[in-house]
Amino acid sequence: MTNTSKTEFEREVGRAHLRDFIPPMIGYAVATLAVSLLIDFDTAGWWKYVVALIPIPPALLGVRVVSRHLGRIDEMQRAAHMAAMSVGFGVAMVVAQAIGFLSIAGLDTDRWGAWLISSSGMVGWAFVAVRRGATA
Amino acid sequence: MENRIRELRVARSWSQxxxxxxxxxxxxxINAIENGRYDPSLPLAFKLAALFDEPIEALFTPAVVDIEHPSY
Incomplete structure (x- = not known):
């Protein structure tokens, strides 16, 4: 009586999430690639700061996609994601503090610090979400 | 909270x-509810009760809160 098949509800939610998720992610990938390949940040003028932020609008759309997804999934999955996000946030804050201390100690964290903070937060979120039974 | 969801589901030969x-x-x-890892909201509990044609108190039994082992 216990199987691993998905319910129609899950499949519908998954399809809707994929429809929402793909365009901003393609936008983010294209924008990041274009910015990193087409601009020489060492020689470009003040406008390089504007160009550097081009990947942010698609990333913001990604935040909206996550918000819409949380509104679609069922209550247990939502609770799992909320708990996972709170852990992910905590992990990111601790990693930020660790990077801060390393920076004070003299380590050059400029190039990788911010990426490690955001990715550690996402890994913490994903790890706890899966452990709590969130599948989408 | 303890519940009889698995028992009632299996009696009807339904899969999760x-x-x-x-x-x-x-x-x-469904798996998390059956294993006591998730307590459903009141609306979902009422849906379960209606589906199994049982009063809600016949499905769920309150458990003692374990302060030493919080669910979060």
Whole structure:
């Protein structure tokens, strides 16, 4: 009586999430690639700061996609994601503090610090979400 | 909270996915409820009660809160 098949509800939610998720992610990938390949940040003028932020609008759309997804999934999955996000946030804050201390100690964290903070937060979120039974 | 969801579901020969479809929730949610890892909201508990044609108190039994082992 216990199987691993998905319910129609899950499949519908998954399809809707994929429809929402793909365009901003393609936008983010294209924008990041274009910015990193087409601009020489060492020689470009003040406008390089504007160009550097081009990947942010698609990333913001990604935040909206996550918000819409949380509104679609069922209550247990939502609770799992909320708990996972709170852990992910905590992990990111601790990693930020660790990077801060390393920076004070003299380590050059400029190039990788911010990426490690955001990715550690996402890994913490994903790890706890899966452990709590969130599948989408 | 303890519950009789698995017992009632198996008595009807329903899979977890079948019950999940009837309630518009995931199979994992049914599994978590049956194993006591998730307490359903009041609306979902009422849906379960209606589906099994049982009063809500026949489905769920309150458990003693374990302060030493919080669910979060």
């Amino acid at each position: 996915a079948t019950l999940g479809d009837a309630l518009s929730v995931s199979r994992q949610t």
